[in-house]
Amino acid sequence: MGSCVHLPGNVNYENVADVTYNVTQFGALCQKSAFKYPSTDLPDMPPCNFKPEEYKGMSKERMMEIRRQYCNPMTMKITLYKKPVFLHQGYMQWLWDVDGRRYLDLFAGVATVSVGHCHPKVTAAAEQQLKRLWHTTNIYVYPPLHEYCEKLASYFPDPLKVIYLTNSGSEANDLAMLMARLHTGNFDIITLRGSYHGGSPQTMGLTSNAAYKYPIANGLGCTNTMCPDVFRGPWGGSHCRDSPVQTIRDCSCAQGHCMANEQYIGQLKETFATSVPSRIAAFFGEPIQGVGGAVQYPENYLKEAYKLVRERGGVCIADEVQTGFGRTGSHFWGFQGHGVFPDIVTMAKGIGNGFPMGAVVTTPEIAASFAKGVHFNTFGGNPVACAVASAVLDTIKEDSAQQISLNVGTYLLTELAKLRDKYEIIGDVRGKGLQIGVEMVKDKASRDPLSPEAMGEIFEDVKDMGVLIGKGGLYGQTFRIKPPMCITMEDADFFLAVFNKSIHNYMERR
Incomplete structure (x- = not known):
């Protein structure tokens, strides 16, 4: 069965993205004619x-x-x-x-406890580091920070190798917005309706769910486009998504052709034509919407969306706060299941098994653009956080x-x-x-x-x-x-x- 539990530093991206489902080993488990209870x-x-x-x-x-x-x-x-x-x-x-x-x-503190509550291996790593050094900042050079950054980078293909450590997913997404705008020289960012990317004043603009909105100006320059939801949206069929289970909607598409995908991409093109300038900063997308309700898109949607965004000068950002660290099973990162290569990846939640931590991973080119000012984070890369996160990566591998x-x-x-x-x-x-x-x-x-x-x-x-x-x-x-x-x-x-x-x-x- 295909799996990519650990990616070596010199991994070839095309090989990583090629991992697919193979459920034949379940035999009777998945072939029962009726529910057992x-x-x-x-x-x-x-x-x-x-x-x-x-x-x-x-x-x-x-x-x-x-x-x-x-x-x-x-x-x-x-x-x-x-x-x-x-x-x-x-x-x-x-x-x-x-x-x-x-x-x-079965909720894991909102998809946050990745390897298990109080996992002995992670707990031991935290205890050991607490006895050695609770806190310093990255103005100093200390082993846990550098050991972790090297380890996390090994899970990404080139050139996604530059790591910024934060304290939460909202902070990571906020940072990614700033990076995208500085790098491209553009301002407007597109997200999908139903998305959740955080609750800070900036990320509130990325978030497209009325429950998380306040009646004040926030997240300026953010535009939401139609979510390609093949169950609840206007288009969808029974062969659209990368999942062991498809929708109950009928599908008359020819082999290898997805009408729903074409329609949703058409909506994205209309957003480009009506709602944003000709040049944009970024497109933000969760590989599978989390707070939005595990919403999945047609299989080629992100691939085509990324192409359209880059044609307009934007960078593509994958929000892996809920889908990262092996949770989707077939791949370590959710974006790999779509066969796409983002310019920036954000993450949090499962990164620390519940310890407050987040990260942004990007390319040297984008990192160089971001160096126009001084970025400093007091708690980002905290020694205990790095020790915990490092133990999480080891545990994901060791515990399969x-x-x-x-x-x-x-x-x-x-x-x-x-x-x-x-x-x-x-x-x-x-x-x-x-x-x-x-x-x-x-x-x-x-x-x-x-x-x-x-x-x-x-x-x-x-x-x-x-x-x-x-x-x-x-x-x-x-x-x-x-x-x-x-x-x-x-x-x-x-x-x-x-x-x-x-x-x-x-x-x-x-």
């Missing part, structure tokens, strides 16, 4: 030998009182459940609440985390597609590896989003049965499944049974 049958949660510490801290009531009185008010709005989860401890794919109840975590993403993710997608065929309210199943979205609808004919109230019922039911998942999409209509890349087939089966049961329960209550 009846609606009323729920297996026991898979066993776990880890014993969490007994919680002896403040009461749940006191925590909520403090949350209301002293914390950012938004924390009350984004507490996802009617009955909040009060977390105490985590280990690998498991979380425990203050009452000692165990949960299977990317291969787990491919195997377990493909199995989950295939089985979830059977639930889609079983239930009228499951409109679409999509994704690659462990970057999965399940879009819920009122019915398949209209594709109207399932109501927030109905989504909440199912969401709460899944949690009450011991599994944590996420939500996304423009209307909050998509369940997001993005677990730590250490889950097992047994975990996958448990979730599938829980999800099946929760949908069955909802349908019974209707």
